Amino acid sequence: xxxxxxxxxxxxxxxxxxxxxxxxxxxxxxxxxxxxxxxxxxxxxxxxxxxxxxxxxxxxxxxxxxxxxxxxxxxxxxxxxxxxxxxxxxxxxxxxxxxxxxxxxxxxxxxxxxxxxxxxxxxxxxxxxxxxxxxxxxxxxxxxxxxxxxxxxxxxxxxxxxxxxxxxxxxxxxxxxxxxxxxxxxxxxxxxxxxxxxxxxxxxxxxxxxxxxxxxxxxxxxxxxxxxxxxxxxxxxxxxxxxxxxxxxxxxxxxxxxxxxxxxxxxxxxxxxxxxxxxxxxxxxxxxxxxxxxxxxxxxxxxxxxxxxxxxxxxxxxxxxxxx
Amino acid sequence: xxxxxxxxxxxxxxxxxxxxxxxxxxxxxxxxxxxxxxxxxxxxxxxxxxxxxxxxxxxxxxxxxxxxxxxxxxxxxxxxxxxxxxxxxxxxxxxxxxxxxxxxxxxxxxxxxxxxxxxxxxxxxxxxxxxxxxxxxxxxxxxxxxxxxxxxxxxxxxxxxxxxxxxxxxxxxxxxxxxxxxxxxxxxxxxxxxxxxxxxxxxxxxxxxxxxxxxxxxxxxxxxxxxxxxxxxxxxxxxxxxxxxxxxxxxxxxxxxxxxxxxxxxxxxxxxxxxxxxxxxxxxxxxxxxxxxxxxxxxxxxxxxxxxxxxxxxxxxxxxxxxx
Numbered sequence: 001x002x003x004x005x006x007x008x009x010x011x012x013x014x015x016x017x018x019x020x021x022x023x024x025x026x027x028x029x030x031x032x033x034x035x036x037x038x039x040x041x042x043x044x045x046x047x048x049x050x051x052x053x054x055x056x057x058x059x060x061x062x063x064x065x066x067x068x069x070x071x072x073x074x075x076x077x078x079x080x081x082x083x084x085x086x087x088x089x090x091x092x093x094x095x096x097x098x099x100x101x102x103x104x105x106x107x108x109x110x111x112x113x114x115x116x117x118x119x120x121x122x123x124x125x126x127x128x129x130x131x132x133x134x135x136x137x138x139x140x141x142x143x144x145x146x147x148x149x150x151x152x153x154x155x156x157x158x159x160x161x162x163x164x165x166x167x168x169x170x171x172x173x174x175x176x177x178x179x180x181x182x183x184x185x186x187x188x189x190x191x192x193x194x195x196x197x198x199x200x201x202x203x204x205x206x207x208x209x210x211x212x213x214x215x216x217x218x219x220x221x222x223x224x225x226x227x228x229x230x231x232x233x234x235x236x237x238x239x240x241x242x243x244x245x246x247x248x249x250x251x252x253x254x255x256x257x258x259x260x261x262x263x264x265x266x267x268x269x270x271x272x273x274x275x276x277x278x279x280x281x282x283x284x285x286x287x288x289x290x291x292x293x294x295x296x297x298x299x300x301x302x303x304x305x306x307x308x309x310x311x312x313x314x315x316x317x318x319x320x321x322x323x324x
Numbered sequence: 325x326x327x328x329x330x331x332x333x334x335x336x337x338x339x340x341x342x343x344x345x346x347x348x349x350x351x352x353x354x355x356x357x358x359x360x361x362x363x364x365x366x367x368x369x370x371x372x373x374x375x376x377x378x379x380x381x382x383x384x385x386x387x388x389x390x391x392x393x394x395x396x397x398x399x400x401x402x403x404x405x406x407x408x409x410x411x412x413x414x415x416x417x418x419x420x421x422x423x424x425x426x427x428x429x430x431x432x433x434x435x436x437x438x439x440x441x442x443x444x445x446x447x448x449x450x451x452x453x454x455x456x457x458x459x460x461x462x463x464x465x466x467x468x469x470x471x472x473x474x475x476x477x478x479x480x481x482x483x484x485x486x487x488x489x490x491x492x493x494x495x496x497x498x499x500x501x502x503x504x505x506x507x508x509x510x511x512x513x514x515x516x517x518x519x520x521x522x523x524x525x526x527x528x529x530x531x532x533x534x535x536x537x538x539x540x541x542x543x544x545x546x547x548x549x550x551x552x553x554x555x556x557x558x559x560x561x562x563x564x565x566x567x568x569x570x571x572x573x574x575x576x577x578x579x580x581x582x583x584x585x586x587x588x589x590x591x592x593x594x595x596x597x598x599x600x601x602x603x604x605x606x607x608x609x610x611x612x613x614x615x616x617x618x619x620x621x622x623x624x625x626x627x628x629x630x631x632x633x634x635x636x637x638x639x640x641x642x643x644x645x646x647x648x
Contacts, residue, residue: 025466025469026469026472026473027465027466027469078428078429078432081424081425081428082425082428082429100405100424101405101406101472104402104405104406104428105402105406105465105468105469105472107432108402108431108432108435108465109462109465109466111432111435112458112461112462112465113462115439115454115458116458116462119451119454119455119458123447123448123450123451124447126447126450126451126454127443127447127450130439130443130454131443134436134439134440134443137436138433138436138437138440141351141429141432141433141436142349142351142433144429145349145350145351145429148350148425148429149350
């Protein structure tokens with residue numbers, strides 16, 4: 001068994017090796033650039049870890065693991081255009097450093113590169129691996145579309161929000177884990193369970209992100225604390241606040257969303273005050289804990305010796321307390 | 325054996341059936357829209373025709389043939405953003421009808437849909453089919469990038485131009501034909517030959533397009549005649565004119581490219597006059613004929629009864645005289 005952090009180091013080295021071999025030229029410079037910005041390499045490490053969990057040879061999972069990271073970075077490159085995000089990991093995003101056309105086309109070529117890497121599995125499992133990968137890719141697009149649609153709507157429900165983050169964030173964790181399992185030759189029931197583990201833990205992961213935006217430590221979070229509040233982003237916290245609010249609180253909240261006559265700092269601090277009055281932090285932590293427990297149940301039920309599950313257990317536990 | 329035009333009708337029906345089954349929602353409306361704009365369905369028909377040529381069952385090629393048309397339309401959707409093209413087949417392009425974000429994301433999801441369709445081949449040929457498809461997709465991106473790079477350069481050679489149109493246009497015809505051959509179980513040598521047939525005929529196809537822009541009949545061409553001239557597009561004709569020009573003609577040509585003090589109509593007609601003086605039409609037709617003959621040699625050498633080659637022969641001949 002390998003620790004998840006060992007697998008993260010290993011896959012980082014393999015990614016560096018892969019990136020070094022990428023061709024030169026206008027099309028490929030943004031591809032190298034976005035990889036050089038780094039990242040936790042969580043998805044490929046999870047794929048290797050699932051392969052390891054089910055007794056597979058992690059070397060068989062290296063290429064598809066790089067593939068899932070290439071795919072993830074492709075989605076970041078295109079999402080940053082759509083979200084008009086000037087920064088990515090503290091540096092200029094690709095469409096800002098170059099231009100929108102470069103970010104579109106280099107993203108497209110990365111998508112193909114992701115598929116090429118995903119195809120480097122044993123031929124007999126290729127159809128299954130690609131079925132998961134393509135379904136996941138479709139759902140990630142659907143999640144991004146819902147996220148954009150929600151910006152135009154003021155009647156988004158908590159259920160719809162959970163479905164959006166499931167598609168936009170969770171399914172790629174779930175798919176990565178499941179592909180790791182397929183490579184290791186896991187059975188159907190276990191493949192479904194490891195997928196659901198990823199789905200539930202991915203939702204908990206995103207809820208933690210929503211919490212960190214409001215209650216995080218700016219020195220650790222790496223993004224502007226209060227950024228979601230300033231952008232009126234429909235996070236779990238905001239939707240829950242709208243749900244819990246009585247008439248007077250709702251009118252205060254609508255005033256804050258409107259933002260007229262107050263400074264950004266006042267908007268953030270008054271929103272946090274209101275969240276505190278409404279118990280939003282505790283409510284979000286509670287539901288995050290529920291998703292965590294669902295995930296752990298799936299993990300416990302896997303038909304694998306309990307001691308092999310310690311890495312993914314630890315991963316899940318760390319997600320709940322992460323600061324960045 | 326089926327005629328190419330029968331195969332075009334057949335695949336059009338299959339595409340209509342496929343499009344009808346596409347989900348509803350913001351993400352998918354642009355996908356249906358771009359298919360509803362129509363098109364000659366040339367690439368999927370060529371895939372079916374190559375399958376037929378090598379004695380395969382065309383029903384085995386229907387899903388991947390739809391896949392190549394989905395991929396082709398994805399490239400159109402993204403190219404139209406990059407080229408700032410307001411129209412596609414005489415109607416609003418997707419990013420004009422909706423917006424750039426919709427065209428990016430719906431294009432992305434189409435790319436996955438293309439792969440999903442391509443995966444619907446017999447498992448034993450899946451790795452080969454995907455290898456061709458992914459290589460083709462990479463090259464199409466590289467071709468589009470070169471095309472954009474050329475806009476910024478004034479030293480593009482004819483050799484570079486041919487390589488750009490090979491990548492941007494030819495390889496998808498070549499790849500479609502080769503995948504049809506793989507589905508039919510053709511041998512390695514024949515697969516290479518049918519690919520080269522597609523490559524050569526694709527270059528001839530694009531040269532014909534360059535000619536039609538200048539010498540076409542506006543009522544048949546479907547695009548504005550002289551559009552390339554007005555956009556200073558570095559077509560084969562312009563590059564050949566720059567190559568053939570003596571000092572005085574070069575200075576006239578540069579004046580026309582500069583376009584100061586002349587109307588668009590004057591620019592088009594004076595450029596055509598200059599092309600005529602320099603024998604550009606004949607030179608382009610000659611080189612187009614050369615690519616056509618190379619293509620026919622590949623077709624002749626295929627290890628297939630001669631009478632099975634009549635459809636692709638006719639297709640190639642029609643390309644040379646097409647008016648739209």
